[in-house]
Amino acid sequence: MAFGPFLLLATLEGLLQAAVLTLTALGLSLVFGVMRVVNVAHGEFYMLGAVFAWWVASMFGMHPAVGFFVALIVSPIIVGAIAFASERLILKRLNYDPESTIVATIGMLYIIQQTTLLTYGPDARPVPAPFYYRIQLPWFGYSGYNLFVIVAAIVMLVAVWFVLSRTRLGLIMRATQFDRETAQAFGIPIERVYAFVFAAGAMLAAIAAVLIVPIRQAHYLMGLDPLLLSFIVVILGGLGSLRGTVVAALLIGLSDGIISVFFSPTLAKMISTLLVALVLVFKPEGLFGAKAR
């Protein structure tokens, strides 16, 4: 294949990577921004999203599309409910203390991971894509489902942006993020906001996972990579900045996809990590981060 088409293919791979990463990292960023909680278990919510997708899809097996779209709704809801319950039972009781919650979410990571291993097992299991359609370009064929994932991620992003910037709920979340004490003094029940945000953050990861599972399969260890990449993205973009998160996810996802295609995935990870190190040296608050308040 000539260089031009090869670059196009690599870019499409990168966009797919970026789409899924943006959604996942956005969830992590939202939770950190509003609650100041570093959710180490975030990748496990992603993994659960994929595993529940397999479970739902195998129950509604009459047609792949039915199974998939039911999973796209049901799986994030289950994951959101689990996140909500763990917020109420664990994080709230720790009073959202930054250090304790790190330790607690590390615990959650292992509990979720091992429970999945015990029940779902060690195998990687596929979920059929809702449709197979190859877009035939002059140089290569490209999966229509991959394009669907990219478009779906963009739709989700726009939805999140809309909620945050145009609705009353978004205003409440931004006020809580900005100054929780003053928010309370104006009647905002910040604990309810926290529970909602934690569940919503987990649901974003779960949606990303359901979208990717027809391409990547569901496996109990699949949460580790997205967790690492999401952390890189959130730090690179600037802690708590959603715009920064989106830009950084695009950057990391695209470069990861492109470098993986041209060279190797390992080199891609090395370059991403190096990029973060460089940004942190020259701009410690991240690309879009606010200076510490």
Place this chain on the structure above:
Amino acid sequence: MLEISDLDVYHGSSQTLKGMSLTLGKGEVLCLLGRNGAGKTTTLRAIMGLARAQRGSVRLDGAEISTLPAHEVPRRGIGYVPQGRRLFSELTVRENLEIGLMTRRSPRRVLDEALALFPRLQERLGQVSGTLSGGEQQMLATARALCIDPSVILLDEPTEGLMPSMIATIRDVIVTLRDHGKAIVLVEQRVEAVLSVADRVCFVENGRAQATMPVQDLRDDPSLLSRYVGVG
């Protein structure tokens, strides 16, 4: 209508309020005077439920409010203008006011009343509040508190860091609020500003109310000031 008795508040192991007691009558302006670190801000935060009292009570019209979750306190009709204003400075003027309005069922009327006091804000609704001048920020902080349609207003050093012309404006607003029948707790360092608006003054020292008196007593005997606050 607001009755605070025997409040103890701790920050870690150090005790900030030591049996703080105050009362505020309907439509009254009570001014808290005292050195930095005396516990004035903490008293207001304790009323709002933002600082938790280990002991003592805060009653509003007879009902205990110190055990309520903090977000319930404004719903009972206490508006808070924190020290340093604490605006949501990345949000617009309108958004700051909307947050104030969240507890209210008829936001339109309350907003119009609040904006009627501050025509300058009306012109700047779309502006990001962090870019307002100091005086305008104080107006916004006050308007935001009025948006909850409070019967009691807590004002913590509203003239801090403002130009003299602005101080007069803020004082006029306090007079207007008093004339509207709002009960006000005012923390203020500028004694001359206080004398003209307060009904009673309370000297706060070491986390408790050392003495409370009608403002007339302070006018008659300015030496009280140097005794309690060390200025004058």
